[in-house]
Amino acid sequence: MAGAVDSPRPLFRRFVVVAQALAFSAPLALLRKTPRLQLSGFALALLGVGLLVGPAAAQTPDATRRGGYIFDLAGCAGCHTDVKNKGPLAAGGRELKTPFGAFYGPNITPDPQYGLGRWKEADFVRAMRHGIRPDGNRYFPVFPYTSFAKMSDEDLHDLWGYLRSLPPVAKPSRRHDIGFPFRLRFLQIGWQWLNFSTGAFKVDPAKSPEWNRGAYVVQALGHCGECHTPRNIAGATRPSLYLAGTRDGPEGSKVPNITPDPETGIGKWSPGDLADLFKSGMTPDGDFVGATMAEVVRNSTSKMTDADLKAMIAYLRAVPPFRNDIRAVAK
Secondary structure (H helix, E strand, O other): OOOOOOOOOHHHHHHHHHHHHHHHOOOOOOOOOOOOOOOOOOHHHHHOOOOOOOOOOOOOHHHHHHHHHHHHHOOHHHHHEOHHHOOOOOOEOOEEEEOOEEEEOOOOOOOOOOOOOOOOHHHHHHHHHHOEOOOOOEOOOOOOHHHHOOOOHHHHHHHHHHHHHOOOOOOOOOOOEEOOOOOOOOHHHHHHHHHOOOOOOOOOOOOOHHHHHHHHHHHHHOOOHHHHOOEOOOOOEOHHHOOOOEOOOHHHOOEOOOOOOOOOOOOOOOHHHHHHHHHHOEOOOOOEOOHHHHHHHHHOHHHOOHHHHHHHHHHHOOOOOOOOOOOOOOO
């Protein structure tokens, strides 16, 4: 997970931190608040602004099928499809409201004019692994490349092939509506320097294959930590409170603690409780998640294989527990 990085250049660091903290000190908003549980472990999968495509080599049917599965787990449809206005799949237009303006999911179909059909696979990998566009500009961290950077070469290749298989849609991407100075992309160079380091997921040989698969799904594909981990002043996640929840979630909503703490997290949830949540959205008390997480269940977790679901649950039940009651009133 990306975290704050100490810098030997304090003046430059102070400038960048102050500028970036104004824009990225809280997770970005998707939908309105809901009184229901906002268990959004996969929520920022819906914020994947920047899954981009380009010309690809021949793709086998199996690879395309695998790419479609990655597309679902990463929640690409949620951000890049304007469901509200009945827009075509992955043609962009989904509005992402934030305290600093509105972001709009771009057209990621292979249309050569309005989509990104002129991209090369190397451009796509660079965007996912390094958060850099083909023109050299950096992406805003509303696009969770900080987690996608951990994806394997095979998964990136298969996802690329699947995106190339989608019907091209001649629909221009809408320009982001964000104010000064937050729209200045050059500031992202400093943000990345302070808060981001790329690198593929590393298998822990001391853990089981199931645990490692679950860690990969949570950390890379689902990027649960982007929403469930508190952020520092510069808007980077705080590894010391990994998945411990935050009061400053989307649109200021509370995002729950999903560590196995028995009092403030999911420590009292059984594997069956978690499976019901990810398959149907039902919580142990018989309620159903709403808003963002309901979308994630519909588009992503309900489509997981039984093996991946089991692995994800095993990993979540094994992460370090943190007592962090996000329901309490902050003092």
